[in-house]
Amino acid sequence: MMDLAEYLFHLKDKESKAITNAEADHIVKLWSKLSPYDQSPSKYKDRHQTQLIKERFKVPKTSRIQLVPGVQSVRRQENYTTSH
Numbered sequence: 539m540m541d542l543a544e545y546l547f548h549l550k551d552k553e554s555k556a557i558t559n560a561e562a563d564h565i566v567k568l569w570s571k572l573s574p575y576d577q578s579p580s581k582y583k584d585r586h587q588t589q590l591i592k593e594r595f596k597v598p599k600t601s602r603i604q605l606v607p608g609v610q611s612v613r614r615q616e617n618y619t620t621s622h
Contacts, residue, residue, distance in 0.1 A: 539576050542568040 545568060549557065557565075569577070 539572060542572065 542565070545565065549561070
């Protein structure tokens with residue numbers, strides 16, 4: 539695996555961004571020397587959810603629709619004065 543990685547790493551230093559047929563053949567040869575485990579695609583756990591139930595600060599998404607500009611600040615003021 540290290541031979542293939544090193545060869546591919548040094549390709550970035552080439553002046554031309556295209557590879558020759560000989561370079562492609564060499565890459566295929568190095569690839570075929572890898573074990574079947576190393577040739578298999580990497581499998582990662584999904585890190586996304588299909589649907590977000592709550593937003594970043596645990597506020598349900600539907601609450602945003604119910605907000606009216608100015609009303610939210612009045613509600614906060616009511617909650618503050620009744621609790622203190």
